[in-house]
Amino acid sequence: MQHSPWRRWITLAIISFSGGVSFDLAYLRYIYQIPMAKFMGFSNTEIGLIMSTFGITAIILYAPSGVIADKFSHRKMITSAMIITGLLGFIMATYPPLWVMLLIQVAFAITTILMLWSVSIKAASMLGDSSEQGKIMGWMEGLRGVGVMSLAVFTMWAFSRFAPDDANSLKTVIMIYSVVYILLGILCWFFVADGTSQNAPGAVADKKTFQLSDILSVLRISTTWYCSLIIFGVYTIYAILSYSTNYLTEMYGMSLVAASYMGIVINKIFRAFCGPLGGIITTYSRVKSPTRVIQILSVVSALTLAALLATNSQPQSVAIGIGLILLLAFTCYASRGLYFACPGEARTPTFIMGTTVGICSVIGFLPDVFVYPIVGHWQDTLPAAEAYRNMWMMGLCAVCMVIVFTFLLFRKIKGEEQCRSITSLE
Structure with a gap:
């Protein structure tokens, strides 16, 4: 299945888009800090706390995310990570209190870092052999950027359709991201392989399986x-x-x-x-x-x-x-x-x-x-x-x-x- 060139590049695009845009709700402050303060009722200090909560949790989870990538099915992890992130976005769209937002940020770190980060990079790397890693990783970074840029432009357009004081503007942005995450999760289920080394074109299968040691x-x-x-x-x-x-x-x-x-x-x-x-x-x-x-x-x-x-x-x-x-x-x-x-x-x-x-x-x-x-x-x-x-x-x-x-x-x-x-x- 993974040997078809067109399917390989579609899979890379889906993995890249998912890995790129999955962080956008966690980093919503980058574009929408003023609307977050205005409509969600947070001070700038509280928004900073929300951001640092994600950052600290992410640093803790990077290393175990690698173990996840080596131990579990790539298809199941990426799919579930994207769908759960989308569902968390629906909760975020209700404009919850600060303590709930902090919990959501911790959950975002679990889905985007622990469940998705290393898994998506390994899944992409296995689409080619050692001589193709530069091409695959280069396109992965570029496709991530295209996904982030396209969705940012679209959500900004949607946001601009509302009156300046309409609280539904930011809510709509969050809902768009959530729906896109869930749709990408469904696509990942149909295109991403489980993660066995036999799926890598031209690669020799590793007979050894991962141990915690x-x-x-x-x-x-x-x-x-x-x-x-x-x-x-x-x-x-x-x-x-x-x-x-x-x-x-x-x-x-x-x-x-x-x-x-x-x-x-x-x-x-x-x-x-x-x-x-x-x-x-x-x-x-x-x-x-x-x-x-x-x-x-x-x-x-x-x-x-x-x-x-x-x-x-x-x-x-x-x-x-x-x-x-x-x-x-x-x-x-x-x-x-x-x-x-x-x-x-x-x-x-x-x-x-x-x-x-x-x-x-x-x-x-x-x-x-x-x-x-x-x-x-x-x-x-x-x-x-x-x-x-x-x-x-x-x-x-x-x-x-x-x-x-x-x-x-x-x-x-x-x-x-x-x-x-x-x-x-x-």
Whole structure:
């Protein structure tokens, strides 16, 4: 069933759309913070508490989500995760009190992180062999972006159909997301495989099944740590790019509206298009290795950050500032589309792929915990030029880390390939 090329790409699209949009209700504040305060009756502090509740629970659940991916049926987990998330949305649409919203956020973390995150990445990775991981993960990131962008535009249009003081506007947005989640869950039931390694085209089936003791084995594998720290470095740049609007406004004097449009270009449009570009590079260029492509992109990032540091103290042309930030965004999103291809390229056994993704996610997404409070503190306590200089320095350190660990990972992959070649000749 999974061997049909058209079905394989439809399955990838469904998994990607599901994995992308599943977070939108948990992160409703990103677009609808003011309506949440107005219609749901929460203060900005309470909305912040709602967000942090999801974030803290998510960090706890990333690692066990990998075990879930290795132990349970992908079809059942993704389907049930999407349908339950949709049902939770219906409860959210009743505008419940704060304690119920906090419980809903914990439940969202269980469905989107524990039940869906590592499962969706492993299910996607199994749609191709080790040579196709860059292409598959690149398109997965891009399709996630397309799904998020399309649904965001549609719900924003629906929201705008109501009068400004009509409480049904936000309720309608939440209901649309809920219905889409349930429909995607139903599609997942018919298209996603259970998750046995035989479904991967051209892949050799793993005879060994996952044991809980394999968690320690994953932690002992050097490539797990290399992949984790590559993700850590790229994700630091991703977090820093969220301050692009502030930077252009404070340092170049752009209007808030113009800077906000730039934020949409960076966070929505670039996410949709740059992820697949990374996969296209690995597929059609002479550089076939996702790890190597990330390394090249990181060198470009380092040069871009050096230019941002050079122009930071005396910003002159806003066009140069925009151009540098867009170049940094391109390298970041193209790398994001490839970094989960690294465990596959390193030939991580299928039966521990989910656990590997879970551990990489815990370590790799730690910048979510420290980047925002640190940069926020700099913004509050330092002159703008000094605050953003520190921010770009943090980014440069992260990119240098990516260059180092992509070098180590690529050397490890090549060494193992040479060992296999020698063994086959013997």
